[in-house]
Amino acid sequence: MSEQTATCMDTILDEVLGRYPARPSSLIAVLQDLQEALNFLPPVALNRVASALHVPRSQVYHVATFYKAFSLTPRGKHLVSICRGTACHVQGDEKVADMLHAELGIRDGETSADGEFTLQSVRCLGCCSLAPVIMIDREVFGNLTAAALRRALAQYRDDMTS
Amino acid sequence: MSGTTTGEKVTFTLNGRQVTAEPGETVLSVARRLDVHIPTLCFHESVSSYGACRLCLVEVFWGKRSKLVTSCLYIPYPDDRIETDNARIHGVRKLVLELLLARSPHVEAIRELAREYCVEVPRFRPSAVTADATRCVLCDLCVRVCAEVVGQSAIGYAGRGSERVITVPFGEQAEECIGCGACVFICPTQALSYEDIAGQRLMKELNTSVPLVACRVCGEHFATEKQLAKLRERITMPDELVDVCPRCRGTEFTRVLDEALVTKPRV
């Protein structure tokens, strides 16, 4: 890690840790904000969080590896969540996964070569009547068809170029 | 799930017999006192109960209703009727053992229990992750002993569901680990181990090595530096004896004492 990114990381850490009381119950909130700010949770950050919140490192690591919302490796700019819940499964989540693979060349947990998209599987996004569902960042795309999926991805690709 | 918290003794029925639990005492503890056998895998009297293995299930009856509870956690209410073995309990324990045996077919403690419950070939296949027959059944004893007894919290979990494993943070050299081996000792399935090689204690599954100390008298490696530091925090020990192994400690103690008496004679 370069010196510059190290100091930048420190600033972000200080800022995020400053938002919450320094106690164990702040753990998840702090990790969420860090994930948002850094796009992943690097070991240095987790170690700092552990000592700042008085939580054993083992527990911080447990929480960070438990929730799908957290990632210990850098994620692409956009997170594509494909729902593998029961309703979406019945409505053909496999086909959606194949379409995403065809479009982006990635499978569950992988990041596209251009660093733009990361794909993850999640269980039930909570809008089963729209199955099959995917979510890109915070936007939900339901009743997916191949055309709709392509449009959705294009929208995010465009976002980046503009 | 605690029964009464009034700080009073509780009288209830255990296998048809009137018994009394101390305030806050669990059914398992009462049963053990009275020599009633209940199988357990994730219980140890030195640490808090966790309720992971589900082998200690017993059935509680109130009137016509009943339910299964883990006896290592359940604190009885007055007039509970509790059975520690019957057809329903037997069936559930058998199922649990089938699952455990499918996951960890090489663990003697599990095989033995499985035999007791007539489980030979489990109906289940291990998941892809545990297909290499892990010995760890995630009973949490190592995690608890490290946190509650040793006070280090070096070990914890990573992942969830079928990918959940026991590990140190990031799976690499953990400074918190003092190499005491409490986790190795308490593990009911021998999933953890250590080896002393070249002046280091290697906690194998934890990918962590901790420097050893040689006994000042006989020169044998007998503990880790961090273990001795911890010991000193907790008990008062004459400085001269800290780096002496337990075997040499007796004679060394007399020698130190003699020396002290010679150099500082009593007035």
Ligand code: FES
């Ligand atoms: S199953 Fe996909 S949203 Fe519920």
Ligand code: FES
């Ligand atoms: S001993 Fe009670 S659940 Fe394991």
